[in-house]
Amino acid sequence: MIDAYEEPGTPDRRGGWRYLWWLVRRQPGRSVAGALLGSTWMVLLAATPYLMAKAIDEGLEPGDWGALTWWCCALFAVGSFNAWLSIMRHRTMTRVRMDAYFRTVKVIVGQAVRLGAALSRRTGAGEVVTIGVSDVQTIASALTVVGPGVGAVVAYLTIAAILVSVSAVLAAVILLGIPLIVLLVGPFLTRLQGTETEYRELQGVLTARIADLAGGLRVLNGLGGKSLVADAFHRDSQRLRAQGYRVGAVTSWVQALGIGLPTLFLAVVTWLAARLAAQGTITVGELVAVYGYVAVLIGPVAFWVECGYQLSRGVVAARRVVRFLELEPMEDRGTRDAPAEPSVLHDPDSGVRVLPGRLTALVCASPADATAVVDRLGRYAPSTATWGGVPLDEIRLAQIREHILVADHEADLFAGNLREMITPFRGAGNCATSHNELAAAIHAAAADDIAQSLPTGLDSPIDAQARNLSGGQRQRVRLARALQANPAVLLAVEPTSALDAHTEARVANRLHSFREGRTTVITTTSPLMLDQADTVHYLVDGKLAASGTHQQLLTTEPGYRELVARDAEVMK
DSSP: OOOTTSOOOOOOOSOHHHHHHHHHHTSHHHHHHHHHHHHHHHHHHHHHHHHHHHIIIIIITTTOHHHHHHHHHHHHHHHHHHHHHHHHHHHHHHHHHHHHHHHHHHHHHHHHHHHGGGHHHHSOHHHHHHIIIIIHHHHHHHGGGGTHHHHHHHHHHHHHHHHHHHOHHHHHHHHHHHHHHHHHHHHHHHHHHHHHHHHHHHHHHHHHHHHHHHHHHHHHHHHTOHHHHHHHHHHHHHHHHHHHHHHHHHHHHHHHHHHHHHHHHHHHHHHHHHHHHHTTSSOHHHHHHHHHHHHHHHHHHHHHHHHHHHHHHHHHHHHHHHHHHTOOOOOOOOOBOOOSSOOOEEETTTTEEEOTTSEEEEEESSHHHHHHHHHHHTTSSOOOOEETTEEGGGBOHHHHHHHEEEEOTTOOOOSEEHHHHHSOOSSSSOOOOSHHHHHHHHHHTTOHHHHHHSTTGGGSEEOGGGTTSOHHHHHHHHHHHHHHHOOSEEEEESTTTTSOHHHHHHHHHHHHHHTTTSEEEEEOOOHHHHTTOSEEEEEETTEEEEEEOHHHHHHHOHHHHHHHHHHHHHHO
């Protein structure tokens, strides 16, 4: 099985079938062993009716107790050996499935890490969760075909060859009848792929809805929007349930035919064999053997149908994995170095110019428009933005990430103690390491009281996404983390949107002094924050409408005054 630190290899991304075959090729020895064990196990199942026929014809019917004892001992020995083979087959196939499971998980995690910040912009959280929780298990189950699936084919051919020596008529019936059963089930498997694909898509949508609900339930309660989201969730869940019924309807037909048709086939062959025995064409022992052979064949046929069902679902899941693996991170074609001195950031799309060493605020009635400007300035979206007159696309992405930090107010918070949560990974900026620098960042974010209220201060454990903190506390922790990174350029999206007026006033006063001499951009409509900004850019429909100080814009721009006044009323 794949080692935790072993490279999973380069997956075949040319389609679902090729991805499944790649998983088989990554473990050739184990796959061959599973096929051999499965084949031998199923062939020896057919040996049981053969040995029983010999015991009847050569021992019981003529009264030869020595021959009867010999064949009974042989039957016991073969049965015992086959029981051991069954254990080894199951153990081997479990390893095959586990290898496929963990290899796929490693491939998905590796791709998520490779996409980095582009992940949330390329696909939804629900899609990733559905792939990681459900699809990997479905893909692993599909590899069952490697063992019992191959064994079913070998057992079918072996029994057909044995029956030729008993009766050509019976052999012909079996050779033609089993493929006919598979052909009858085939159309249902094709239909299953279509319904299963749609079901997986709807499942991803609903999973994303659940994630949004879990993350923003408090906010929804405060805004009175819980009923609207609940209605949307109800509609999505009803659509998923209806599609689940469609999948269940097809699945029920597949499983019913997989059991019913082989049983009916057994009855037909047994009736035909009984007529041949009554006519004296075959012996009584051969009649018993034929019944046993056909009874054994029910297993391979059921395996075929089950493997077809698992493969249909596995291909659907593999296609979703391949689609995720085909996502590409943000292209880095930059060859130039970042400006050596503080320089102007310019976004031609909006007209915004950010002067170095100043606190600049972006104000817009639509938060999405202001966020789009930040994404372009931080090179998280295609743009013609420049830094010091040099297009951002021409600067090496690693250097942009080192000097420009985009601090999203919904950025992930990983589990650990508070100190680890605030101290970022090395990347943007120069991460402070001293206790004094860390304390200064926490103070600037007005997060002192958070550490003081916890049992062991900065060493207190915090849940993933800081779920044991309030919304305002989480936002201040995120801001403290961004400030502690000490980037040359900080682009903060709504850094105080969840704070009360008193706390926000403290953050506004401290942020300006803490970032003095370094370039800082915030998106906000809060008058408390805007009053501390050196420059305010007022945007209308994503375009620069006016620039100046907060007081100047209040006097000259009615739209700005109305927008900021509305925000002030909300704060009251």
